[in-house]
Amino acid sequence: xxxxxxxxxxxxxxxxxxxxxxxxxxxxxxxxxxxxxxxxxxxxxxxxxxxxxxxxxxxxxxxxxxxxxxxxxxxxxxxxxxxxxxxxxxxxxxxxxxxxxxxxxxxxxxxxxxxxxxxxxxxxxxxxxxxxxxxxxxxxxxxxxxxxxxxxxxxxxxxxxxxxxxxxxxxxxxxxxxxxxxxxxxxxxxxxxxxxxxxxxxxxxxxxxxxxxxxxxxxxxxxxxxxxxxxxxxxxxxxxxxxxxxxxxxxxxxxxxxxxxxxxxxxxxxxxxxxxxxxx
Amino acid sequence: xxxxxxxxxxxxxxxxxxxxxxxxxxxxxxxxxxxxxxxxxxxxxxxxxxxxxxxxxxxxxxxxxxxxxxxxxxxxxxxxxxxxxxxxxxxxxxxxxxxxxxxxxxxxxxxxxxxxxxxxxxxxxxxxxxxxxxxxxxxxxxxxxxxxxxxxxxxxxxxxxxxxxxxxxxxxxxxxxxxxxxxxxxxxxxxxxx
Numbered sequence: 320x321x322x323x324x325x326x327x328x329x330x331x332x333x334x335x336x337x338x339x340x341x342x343x344x345x346x347x348x349x350x351x352x353x354x355x356x357x358x359x360x361x362x363x364x365x366x367x368x369x370x371x372x373x374x375x376x377x378x379x380x381x382x383x384x385x386x387x388x389x390x391x392x393x394x395x396x397x398x399x400x401x402x403x404x405x406x407x408x409x410x411x412x413x414x415x416x417x418x419x420x421x422x423x424x425x426x427x428x429x430x431x432x433x434x435x436x437x438x439x440x441x442x443x444x445x446x447x448x449x450x451x452x453x454x455x456x457x458x459x460x461x462x463x464x465x466x467x468x469x470x471x472x473x474x475x476x477x478x479x480x481x482x483x484x485x486x487x488x489x490x491x492x493x494x495x496x497x498x499x500x501x502x503x504x505x506x507x508x509x510x511x512x513x514x515x516x517x518x519x520x521x522x523x524x525x526x527x528x529x530x531x532x533x534x535x536x537x538x539x540x541x542x543x544x545x546x547x548x549x550x551x552x553x554x555x556x557x558x559x560x561x562x563x564x565x566x567x568x569x570x571x572x573x574x575x576x577x578x579x580x581x582x583x584x585x586x587x588x589x590x591x592x593x594x595x596x597x598x599x
Numbered sequence: 600x601x602x603x604x605x606x607x608x609x610x611x612x613x614x615x616x617x618x619x620x621x622x623x624x625x626x627x628x629x630x631x632x633x634x635x636x637x638x639x640x641x642x643x644x645x646x647x648x649x650x651x652x653x654x655x656x657x658x659x660x661x662x663x664x665x666x667x668x669x670x671x672x673x674x675x676x677x678x679x680x681x682x683x684x685x686x687x688x689x690x691x692x693x694x695x696x697x698x699x700x701x702x703x704x705x706x707x708x709x710x711x712x713x714x715x716x717x718x719x720x721x722x723x724x725x726x727x728x729x730x731x732x733x734x735x736x737x738x739x740x741x742x743x744x745x746x747x748x749x750x751x752x753x754x755x756x757x758x759x760x761x762x763x764x765x766x767x768x769x770x771x772x773x774x775x776x777x778x779x780x781x782x783x784x785x786x787x788x789x790x791x792x793x
Contacts, residue, residue, distance in 0.1 A: 351637060364678070367634045368627075368670045377637050382768050407639040417775050420719050425738035542783060566714040 347380050353404030385418045493518035496575050496592045505593040512598050514565040521559045532586050533561050536574040543567050568596045609655040650677045718781035722774050737767045
């Protein structure tokens with residue numbers, strides 16, 4: 320049997336570009352929803368494989384579909400496709416949750432606040448557009464510097480609250496994790512439901528590396544929090560304290576991985592301790 | 600790929616020489632990954648590789664004859680690979696997840712709503728005020744009213760609705776990355792959506 324007979328081969332690839340693009344307007348939405356007919360599937364697949372559609376076009380279409388779903392602008396058939404086919408991937412589910420939160424947040428902001436500053440804000444948008452052009456042409460380096468300084472300031476503001484909590488560390492629910500390579504039975508960390516922060520102490524009596532890093536991981540290996548500290552902080556208490564938001568500690572199993580930097584730039588895993596969080 | 604000889608022959612089928620064949624190979628693989636991803640497949644790379652391997656095996660057969668656009672041949676193979684994957688997925692048993700594993704899975708993939716809310720607020724505040732206002736106005740109001748609201752917003756800015764949408768989606772992408780970073784690492788990084 321000849322192989323080409325086995326496959327479905329297009330006969331429409333010699334259409335002009337204009338003929339192809341027009342029906343693609345809706346076909347790509349229906350394709351993403353899994354409700355496209357044979358011809359529409361063919362059009363979209365060929366558009367992807369020939370480079371007519373790149374990821375930016377399809378990502379935008381996905382965002383539009385998510386908005387339309389949340390705003391109730393999909394037909395019954397589209398809605399079913401969205402729920403049964405489109406939401407099949409975790410990535411799209413995350414995007415839906417994000418868009419839903421953004422819409423909720425936008426509706427919580429009082430309109431008065433917005434309208435008071437509306438003209439100034441919209442004028443600001445135009446200013447930003449103009450400024451961007453000038454900045455790109457005149458000084459890319461200064462933009463980068465501003466961004467770096469801004470980033471550090473924002474991180475600093477965000478972490479101020481954590482630092483304040485660290486200063487009150489002894490009052491927080493806490494657990495002390497020993498530096499071991501094997502955990503025989505996981506420790507239980509009881510965190511009150513109303514707690515906003517929790518303290519994790521790492522006991523390490525003989526510092527060997529110049530810098531250490533503690534990494535808090537979920538049972539599935541997802542990084543939840545990390546903190547670097549120089550070996551000097553270990554004396555005299557022989558321990559390092561990490562304060563984390565209690566909201567990231569749902570009930571379940573967690574790993575605290577200790578890594579050390581012996582060479583100045585490369586962290587190596589030294590130990591992995593397991594503990595069980597119980598919210599009560 | 601089964602052997603270096605098969606790979607070499609396949610590259611020569613794709614391009615005029617091994618170099619151009621290799622470039623075409625990478626380009627086709629990238630597009631196949633996109634194709635499977637947008638079909639809702641969660642292992643697009645694996646299916647793209649399977650498509651390429653099958654095509655290479657077919658090309659190596661002595662009775663292989665194909666005249667036409669290679670991309671369309673790949674599309675045909677990709678379609679079969681995808682349909683087979685769908686059939687396999689439907690056959691897979693869906694064992695119930697034990698309660699403790701379910702909690703971990705939920706935690707790993709779905710951070711606390713309060714954390715997400717806080718992160719979103721932090722990230723919105725990290726935007727220039729004008730852009731924050733733009734996003735909030737774009738997403739505020741109820742259901743179909745939004746469409747008219749966006750028209751008004753676009754007119755106020757002196758741009759088309761399409762340009763407005765692209766601008767907002769750019770900011771939204773940057774926000775989404777900022778929120779994801781905040782949820783996993785507890786850091787708010789500078790937002791630059793360009």
